[in-house]
Amino acid sequence: MLNVLDDTVNPVEPLLRTDRMPHIWCPGCGIGTTVNSFARALIESKIDLQSLTLVSGIGCTGRVAGYVKLDSFHTTHGRAIPFATGLKLANPRLNVVVYSGDGDLSAIGGNHLIHAARRNIDLKVICVNNLIYAMTGGQTAPTTPGRATTSTNPYGTFEPAFNLPHLVEAAGAVYVARWTTFHVRQLARSISEAFQKKGFSFIEVISPCPTLYQRRNKMGDGLDTMKYYKEKSKIKHGAPASEVGLTLNGEIAVGKFVDRDRPDYQTMMHAQYVESLGERYIEVTREAVPEMECACE
């Protein structure tokens, strides 16, 4: 199994599809950093990797599914959450992670985000928020802070931005945290914590896009952004999610904002059917893997 003490290989390497490297992400991009924290969380929390499935949408973060050595699905734009919902309902034993970007999850997929939180489907959602549409060249996202310059708001954005922790808390998420890519250990810890929760968990990771967001807004390169995150971040565990909205150059509230319990969708479905159908109810189970062919044949 994974040997974290062996210094000849990177400890997260067994969790990656190394045959797909180099990856497509730009120098200074934060997505790889989040994947590193994710992989460390898997190792540290000793998650069963066979039953772990990762679902991504489209965009830079959508490519995560292609680089992790797990059952992984790169779905359509915005639809990672409903795909993951079907996967989880068909096989309740699966541990399903949705790993995607802010545009994918909160713009084109925004409706699914709030409904999955409302249903409290047992999904762990990791939202890498680079405040912009990066794959397509730096257009305004629902998360782009006011006055930031983008390719589609060349004179500065004037739309109010989504405060994602507030949105998913209001919709019903049981676990909501935010970190930046400066907070690699805290992020890994939050991911591990989310795995302990049953229900809809949402972790937002503020991440740099030096190629588009930082450059256009004269915020320097990847390293400058790390310094910026370090200076501007303030750990505010338990802060009201309504007060953690982001501004162009202002404070970045990080920490765990929501940690509560309420029955998840499948628990409620099960209880309802037991009550209404009694012995007529047959639970969803999945058959075991069919017998393997012997490799020697």
Add this chain to the structure above:
Amino acid sequence: MKADPRGVLTGTHFIDGDHACCEGALAGGARFAAGYPITPSTEVVERFAARVPTVGGSFIQMEDELAASIALQGSVWGGAKAFTVTSGPGFSLMMEHIGYAAMTETPCVFVDVQRGGPSTGLPTLPAQADMMQARWGSHGDYEIIALCPNSPQECFDLTVKAFNLSEEFRVPVMFMMDEVVGHMTEKVVIPPADQIDVVPRKHTRKSVEDYLPYGTNGDMVPEMAHAGEGYKFHVTGLTHDERGYPNMTPQTQDKLVRRLQNKIRAAADRICMIEEEDLDKADVVVVSYGITSRVAQRAIDLAQERGLKVGKLRLITAWPFPDKKIVELATRVKAFVVPELNLGQMVREVERAAAGKAKTLAVPHAGGGVHKPEEILNAIVEASQC
């Protein structure tokens, strides 16, 4: 293999096409459906929602048709057989995911109980105007299979068949009902489970090391694995190689997209189902499908009473289109008469295959009702005089 008896409601029933479709899905092995309410299709999933917790499956009403049409694909990769049900406006929203199912080779069934369009159109009244959309609605090159039941009994029989075809070819199958077939109530006989053939998932038996998610063994249909079994495979809607890895080259694109088409085209003769009557001496052939074939039958009977040599060709499979049959008939009949509840869709296929060797007469109808038999009869009379 035979159907799981838990899902089979063996017996003689008096039910409508929507309910029969639901029973067909259960008999065909469906244990998951995701839907969004839309007239005139909702009865299918209403019945499924009531039945499926008693047979070991689940139903979820999603927030829209985009969600429904991808949730069902998630469930397929989780190990279930699955379908969704909709009508025109919802079918339009599902198009992207028909492409995703075609590209990722996710076996599943899309039921479209057709109503008048475009847009909101005629929610409670029939049409057959989604036939080209079913074939071409998603972007890019791909092939699908589409079936057209003309009775509640066929809504049962052909839904089982739709699931079987989707599994055999790992392709999304369009089940093209219409409002009349969906809402007409007739006798439906559901046989015992041991008389219903069900095609199991083409699941790999290869070891983790030997398994190539999109590798093929000559028959052009790759073997599947499910999430959670240890294969650690990758599925993407991007152009991908045999490992399932994205590969953005014209060569990989060519190999993949040609295979996606050829796996259906090469088997078209086997897939195509038609019903034919009196074709051997026919001067005129009425080509119809779905509810229109029931009206066409009356017109054919009336024409034959008048001594006209009319044959019947009913498309049970609309896609792939039975080119060969039309090509062969075109060499020996005067004309084809094609009534349909649209202003000319499948008639274009008949015309294309006939290639000018026989005349083609459309009998269009904008939807909202069905033809009068006389309208089709007049076309038959006109065609006989060609």
